[in-house]
Amino acid sequence: MLIVKKFGGSSVADAERINNVADRCIEDYSKGNKVVVVLSAMGKTTDALLNRAQTIHPNPPRRELDMLLATGEQTSVALMAMAMARKGVPAISLNAWQVAMHTTSNYGNARFKRIDSERILNELDSGRIVIVTGFQGVNRRDDLTTLGRGGSDTTAVALAAALRADACEIYTDVEGIYTADPRIVPHAKKMKEITYDEMLELATLGAKVLHNRSVELAKKYGVTLVVRSSLNRQEGTIVKEETDVESMLVSGVAVDKNAARIAVLGVKNEPGIAFRIFDLLARHNINVDVILQSIGRDDTKDISFTVDKSQAREAVEALRENQKRLTISEVKEEENIAKLSVVGAGMQTHAGVAAKMFEALYDVGVNIRMIATSEIRITVLIGLEDVDMAMRAVHDKFIDA
Amino acid sequence: MLIVKKFGGSSVADAERINNVADRCIEDYSKGNKVVVVLSAMGKTTDALLNRAQTIHPNPPRRELDMLLATGEQTSVALMAMAMARKGVPAISLNAWQVAMHTTSNYGNARFKRIDSERILNELDSGRIVIVTGFQGVNRRDDLTTLGRGGSDTTAVALAAALRADACEIYTDVEGIYTADPRIVPHAKKMKEITYDEMLELATLGAKVLHNRSVELAKKYGVTLVVRSSLNRQEGTIVKEETDVESMLVSGVAVDKNAARIAVLGVKNEPGIAFRIFDLLARHNINVDVILQSIGRDDTKDISFTVDKSQAREAVEALRENQKRLTISEVKEEENIAKLSVVGAGMQTHAGVAAKMFEALYDVGVNIRMIATSEIRITVLIGLEDVDMAMRAVHDKFIDA
Numbered sequence: 001m002l003i004v005k006k007f008g009g010s011s012v013a014d015a016e017r018i019n020n021v022a023d024r025c026i027e028d029y030s031k032g033n034k035v036v037v038v039l040s041a042m043g044k045t046t047d048a049l050l051n052r053a054q055t056i057h058p059n060p061p062r063r064e065l066d067m068l069l070a071t072g073e074q075t076s077v078a079l080m081a082m083a084m085a086r087k088g089v090p091a092i093s094l095n096a097w098q099v100a101m102h103t104t105s106n107y108g109n110a111r112f113k114r115i116d117s118e119r120i121l122n123e124l125d126s127g128r129i130v131i132v133t134g135f136q137g138v139n140r141r142d143d144l145t146t147l148g149r150g151g152s153d154t155t156a157v158a159l160a161a162a163l164r165a166d167a168c169e170i171y172t173d174v175e176g177i178y179t180a181d182p183r184i185v186p187h188a189k190k191m192k193e194i195t196y197d198e199m200l201e202l203a204t205l206g207a208k209v210l211h212n213r214s215v216e217l218a219k220k221y222g223v224t225l226v227v228r229s230s231l232n233r234q235e236g237t238i239v240k241e242e243t244d245v246e247s248m249l250v251s252g253v254a255v256d257k258n259a260a261r262i263a264v265l266g267v268k269n270e271p272g273i274a275f276r277i278f279d280l281l282a283r284h285n286i287n288v289d290v291i292l293q294s295i296g297r298d299d300t301k302d303i304s305f306t307v308d309k310s311q312a313r314e315a316v317e318a319l320r321e322n323q324k325r326l327t328i329s330e331v332k333e334e335e336n337i338a339k340l341s342v343v344g345a346g347m348q349t350h351a352g353v354a355a356k357m358f359e360a361l362y363d364v365g366v367n368i369r370m371i372a373t374s375e376i377r378i379t380v381l382i383g384l385e386d387v388d389m390a391m392r393a394v395h396d397k398f399i400d401a
Numbered sequence: 402m403l404i405v406k407k408f409g410g411s412s413v414a415d416a417e418r419i420n421n422v423a424d425r426c427i428e429d430y431s432k433g434n435k436v437v438v439v440l441s442a443m444g445k446t447t448d449a450l451l452n453r454a455q456t457i458h459p460n461p462p463r464r465e466l467d468m469l470l471a472t473g474e475q476t477s478v479a480l481m482a483m484a485m486a487r488k489g490v491p492a493i494s495l496n497a498w499q500v501a502m503h504t505t506s507n508y509g510n511a512r513f514k515r516i517d518s519e520r521i522l523n524e525l526d527s528g529r530i531v532i533v534t535g536f537q538g539v540n541r542r543d544d545l546t547t548l549g550r551g552g553s554d555t556t557a558v559a560l561a562a563a564l565r566a567d568a569c570e571i572y573t574d575v576e577g578i579y580t581a582d583p584r585i586v587p588h589a590k591k592m593k594e595i596t597y598d599e600m601l602e603l604a605t606l607g608a609k610v611l612h613n614r615s616v617e618l619a620k621k622y623g624v625t626l627v628v629r630s631s632l633n634r635q636e637g638t639i640v641k642e643e644t645d646v647e648s649m650l651v652s653g654v655a656v657d658k659n660a661a662r663i664a665v666l667g668v669k670n671e672p673g674i675a676f677r678i679f680d681l682l683a684r685h686n687i688n689v690d691v692i693l694q695s696i697g698r699d700d701t702k703d704i705s706f707t708v709d710k711s712q713a714r715e716a717v718e719a720l721r722e723n724q725k726r727l728t729i730s731e732v733k734e735e736e737n738i739a740k741l742s743v744v745g746a747g748m749q750t751h752a753g754v755a756a757k758m759f760e761a762l763y764d765v766g767v768n769i770r771m772i773a774t775s776e777i778r779i780t781v782l783i784g785l786e787d788v789d790m791a792m793r794a795v796h797d798k799f800i801d802a
Contacts, residue, residue, distance in 0.1 A: 018457060063493075067494050077468070078466070079454065081465040082457045086461075
């Protein structure tokens with residue numbers, strides 16, 4: 001078997017944990033498997049490097065920032081190779097350009113274009129464990145790039161696809177994917193399996209276990225993922241195209257507390273206005289979610305939507321600057337809101353999920369402000385103060401406690 | 402003008418010093434020069450990385466150690482590029498493989514084989530200051546290598562040669578090359594100029610300002626070096642093939658306190674024995690210096706030589722293991738010794754230098770244990786306890802106080 005194993009920053013935060021990870025990898029290697037290990041930077045290294053850059057430049061050039069950040073994973077992989085050598089196992093560390101992992105040019109948010117598997121396969125054939133820097137790549141100018149937060153998951157999946165690995169294991173500090181955040185819903189259950197689509201919805205909606213892009217990539221190349229803990233031996237959650245058990249009506253409940261709602265009131269009810277509003281926001285790189293349009297008074301309409309809290313101010317300013325041109329009478333912003341979503345592949349074939357969700361919210365007296373749905377997801381916008389209670393109520397309505 | 406400027410670790414130890422170095426480079430750039438900057442790792446970074454490796458492996462694989470150490474200079478160059486960007490100057494950082502700086506394969510002590518100048522010249526032509534990682538290279542396997550301590554000087558000289566630079570400036574924490582260590586000889590003088598050969602002798606003999614290999618390389622390619630302080634604007638010392646002034650009888654006095662003397666007594670007086678002794682040491686990679694051979698009693702001979710203190714134990718053990726084969730009756734070791742040398746291109750045409758040196762030592766009652774000479778150098782072995790006094794006496798005998 002060829003196994004790709006990815007460990008995040010907290011799993012390699014110090015010498016003891018590095019040795020622990022080395023042991024786990026050597027275990028698979030000793031059974032005759034070929035093992036590729038993908039590592040993030042140690043502990044809070046990336047944040048420390050970002051802070052260091054800040055002392056020099058408040059808004060450093062992205063190319064140079066990537067050059068700086070790339071040292072983090074290189075440190076991890078070199079130390080890991082030393083730890084394995086100390087345990088008598090031949091291992092070699094490779095950084096992104098040595099592999100080579102080719103990406104697009106956009107620093108800080110690059111995407112993989114092509115991965116050479118030759119060097120890794122050669123090293124594996126020589127009987128070595130191969131340890132690869134996560135999170136980074138190299139563009140066509142031979143410059144270092146990074147993939148953005150959580151990019152090491154994406155590296156692992158991309159490598160698993162390129163190497164046609166038999167397994168891709170994502171080690172993290174939780175035991176798998178839960179039906180809801182266990183810190184809010186104590187009796188949330190760990191899922192045995194989940195589909196790519198469900199995982200994508202959950203990841204988009206605030207479940208932080210897997211990086212969204214890594215799931216997209218896994219789906220695209222059919223890479224089966226296992227999410228499990230680096231701290232114990234519990235079985236994790238398998239992420240794949242179709243789950244073996246009959247799809248649950250609802251497989252998970254997710255919450256996103258980083259949303260802000262923007263309301264654009266009194267817009268002229270004529271064709272093209274909505275397009276011009278969202279085109280303006282797109283040109284500011286503002287991601288818009290959960291759009292609701294309603295007829296206002298006097299042949300005008302009101303449009304509401306949510307954006308990430310960090311982008312709310314920029315969105316409001318852009319809209320106000322263009323208020324006249326866009327025939328807007330008023331722009332309102334509300335920050336004390338949250339998105340609560342239920343996700344489940346079973347929704348496609350079962351009716352009544354929405355009604356059941358609304359019932360759960362009604363039972364605990366939570367007011368719904370907006371609703372949006374996809375084939376396998378229902379999202380409601382509710383007050384931030386209600387969200388934990390609402391999550392528990394909805395979770396218990398669908399999932400056996 | 403194309404100028405290569407090299408700054409050591411203490412010159413880029415923190416944000417303030419990085420900004421200071423950036424200003425000095427921008428000054429040259431603003432006058433219309435093309436500027437290439439070579440940097441070491443910040444402050445004590447390399448030592449910190451070595452210690453970190455030690456927590457994982459007491460004797461880490463050299464390849465992985467180089468992979469780890471290479472992050473040090475990469476951090477420096479990225480931060481320097483940010484500092485220059487902050488000051489509105491276009492700059493780009495490049496690591497060794499981006500340049501590319503090809504070296505031999507021996508990790509930890511690699512030597513340059515070939516340097517591509519294309520990328521650097523392109524970036525210079527685009528109007529950028531180019532900032533290059535010192536101390537490191539890439540071998541034919543695409544693995545990172547390091548050049549050994551002081552290797553950033555060598556990087557600067559190699560780049561200056563490859564780019565046919567008009568100047569190569571080595572910035573350090575002293576103002577130049579002195580006639581003796583100013584900490585021991587307070588009235589030591591800064592030299593205006595010194596020849597490569599003199600510098601080589603001084604560097605070999607313990608003067609720590611320039612890395613020996615960088616001087617060899619400068620001599621080989623005729624790169625004129627300027628050694629000066631990064632902390633002030635004082636003129637430094639120029640290192641070149643021939644000095645413009647008439648050669649001084651003695652240009653500098655150097656001390657090496659890291660020597661040990663080994664005496665091999667009672668060796669059979671027959672051909673090939675000396676060869677076998679030094680061949681044995683060579684195979685242990687032990688560098689031997691200042692060899693003295695004398696006739697002992699009974700048709701035997703005694704051979705004495707000095708080695709670096711750190712290699713003394715290994716040398717003694719190797720000799721004792723082969724004592725019988727090498728017909729040695731006794732191996733003795735003495736550590737409380739030091740080498741004191743005078744260096745000067747003028748010695749080639751002036752007689753009496755040795756006599757003058759011995760007179761100076763006689764004046765202060767210092768006993769000479771061994772003597773060795775080259776065309777431009779006289780070295781004596783004396784007691785460690787006498788060395789500071791002896792250095793002052795010899796310095797003042799040759800150089801105007």
